[in-house]
Amino acid sequence: MNMTTKSPASGKVDTSNLKHTPILIALLLGAMVALLNETLLGNALTVLMKEFEVTASTIQWLSTAYMLVVGVLVPITALLQQWLTTRQMFLIAMVTFLAGTLIAGFAPTFSVLLIGRIVQAIATGLISPLLMNTILIICPPEKRGATMGLIALVMMAAPAIGPTLSGVIVDSLNWRWLFYIVIPIVIISIMIGMKYIQNVSELTRPKVDYPSILLSTLGFGGFVYSFSASGDLGWSDAKVYGALIVGLISLCIFVVRQLKIENPILELRAFKVPMFTLSVGLIVIVMMSLFSTMTLLPMFLQTVLLVTAFKSGIIMLPGSVISAIMGPIAGKLFDKFSPKVIIVPGIVLVGIAMFLFKGITPDTSMLQIIIMHSVLMVGLMFVMTAQTYGLNQLTPDLYPHGTALFNTLQQVAGAIGTAIFISKMSSGTTKYMESSANPLDPVEKLNGLTSGFQGAFALGLIFIIVAFIVSLFLKEEKEGVKEARVLQNEH
Template sequence: MQQWISTKQLFTAAMVTFLAGTLIAAFAPTFSFLLTGRIVQAFGTGLMMPLMMNTILIIFPPEKRGAAMGLMGLVIMSAPALGPTLSGVIIDSLNWRWLFYILIPLAMISIFVGVKYLTNVMEITKPKIDILSIILSTLGFGGIVYSFSKSGDLGWSNPEVYWTLSVACLSLAWFIFRQLRIKNPILNLRTFKYPIFALMVVLMITMMMSMFSTMALLPMYLQGVLLLTAFKSGIIMLPGSIINSLMGPISGKLFDIFGPRVVIVP
C-alpha cells in the first residue's frame, strides 16, 4: 500500500480510522457496538505498524537500524508497561468508557502533527495488486485465528471449528502456492530460502506467542483467581513491562555493534 499511497496519506487514513473506532467504542450502547469499535481500531493499527517499520528501514542505514528498532520497541512496549496500571486506576475510579475518551484527543493531536509535518519516504510505483491473494490470505490467517479462538469454547470436534480450520488451511496453501508463482507477490515468500531468515521468523513467532499470551493470561489470573483489583494487577505487571521497554534501545545498540547472536543467546 505504501507503493500506492504517500506516507502522509496512509498515516492520516490509519489515524482517522483509529479515531473512528475509538469514538464508536467510547459511545457504544451495547457490546456489539463496542466490539465493532475495537475492530475498526484494529484496521487503523494494522495500517500503522507496517508503515512505522517500513519507514524506519527506509530512512536509517543498515548499521543504525538496530538502534532505531530498539527505540521503536521502547515506544511500543511503553504501552503494556503503563497501560495495565493506568487502566486499573481508570476502571477502579472512573467509568470504563474513559479508556476510550482519553484516546480521542491523543488521536486528534497525532492526525494534526502528521498532516503538518510528515513527508513521503516511499517511491510511488503503483504495482499491480493481486486481489485473489488478498482474499486467500484473509481467509487463511483469519480462519486460523477464528478456529483456534472458538476451539476453547466449542472444542475441536465442533463442525464450525474444524470446517473453518480446513478452509483456512486450504486457502493458506493456495496463497503460498500463488505467491511463489506470480510476478508481484503480496508477500515475498522466497526470502524463506535463506535459512537465517527462516530461523529468525520462527524465533520471533515463538517469542511473541510466549510474551503476549503471558500478558493476556496473567491479568485474568490475578483478577479472576486471586481476586485482586485492576489497579493491583496492573502494579504487579508494571516492573517486568518497564524492564522490557528499557531493554529495547539497549539491545538495539548491542545489535548494531555485535550482531544478533550476542543479543539473542543471553
C-alpha cells in the same frame, strides 16, 4: 516544507532532507495508542457485560474481532504501501483510528461498540507495518538497532500498561474514558504527521491480484479465529475446526499462488534469505511463549493468589517499565555487537524466567513474581533485536513484505501460543483433579490449578530451549553486505 524527491539515477526516493525525529514521533504516537488499545479493555469487560446486558462469550468478541481484523489486514499492508504514499497511509490509518475511537466512546449499544473496535483494528493493522517499514528506509543499517529499540519499547510497554491503566480508569471514572483519553494523543499524532511526514518509499502500483487478497483473508482470518475461539468453544465445535480447515486450505492455495504470479501481494521469496527465515522462526517461537505468559500470569494471580485484576496489573507493571527502559539500550547494543552477543543472552534470561515460573506455587510471594516477570521482560527486549537483524538481511524492495511477514506471523503466533498454553493449563488441572482423592476439597482445587499453570510454564520452557538452539545458527552480517546496503540506500 520538506519534500522528498526521486533520484534521477535510480528512481529511488531521496529521504536525506527529511526531519527524522518528528516523523518518528508521529508514527510512534500512532503505534502506541493502537497497541495500547489492544489490551485497554481487559479490566472493563465485566463492566461492559453489565452495561450492555450481554454474555461473556458475546463480550469476548471485542477482543476476538480486533485480533481477527488485524490478522487479516496486516498481510496486505505490503501491497498497500506500494500503492499509497507514506503520508496517505499514515493519515488514513490515524483518521480511521480516531473515527473508531469516537464511535466506541459514544456507543449507545454493544453492536455500535463492536463496530468502533473493528474500525480501530483496521487502523492498527495499517500503522504497525508502516512504522517498521519507514524506519528501515530512513535509518541506515548501523543505526537501526537503537531506533528499533524505541519500537520495542512501544510494542511491549503499551500493551502491558493497558490492563493497569484500564483498572484505574474503570475504578475512578467510567469505561467510556478508556476511549476518551486516547483522542488527544491521536489528534497530536495526526497534526505532527500532517506537518512532517512525506513519502519515503517508491510507489510501484503493481497489478492487484484480488484472488490473493480473498485467499489471504480466508487463510489468516480462519487461522487466527480458530485458535482464538478454541479456548471458549473447544476444538470439537464445528465453527472452530471448520474455520481452521478453511484457513489451512486457503493458506496453502495462497502460498502456491504467491510463488507463481508476477505481482504477489506478499513476496514470499524473502524466505529464500536464510538468516531472515531463521530470525522469523526465532521471533515466532519466543512470541508464542510471551503471549501465553501474558495471558497465564494474570490468570494465575487472579485465580490462585486471588488478587484483583487491577492489582495483577500493578504487579506486572514494574516488568513493563523495565522493558521500556531496556528496549532502547538493547537496540544500541545491537548496533555495536554481533547478533549472537545480544540475542543468545536474551533467550537465556527468558529461559531462566520460564524455569522459575515452572515452580510457581500459591506460596510464591508478589516480590518473587515481580522479579521473575522483570527478568522475562529484560530478556525479551534483547531477543526482539532478532527482528531488526532479520529485516537487515533484505534488500529495500522486500522491506514492506518483510515487515508484513513479521507482523502477520506474530499475530498468528499469539493466537496459536495462547490456545496451546491455555489448553495445556486446563488439561494439567483436569489430570490432577482426576487423580485427586478429594477433588471437592478447596485446597485440592487450588493445587489442581497450580499444577495446570506449572505444566503450561514448563511447556513454555521447552519452547525457549528450541529458540536457544535456533539462535546458535545466527550468523554475523558481513561488513561488505552492510556497506552495500548503505550504498543502495544512498543511491
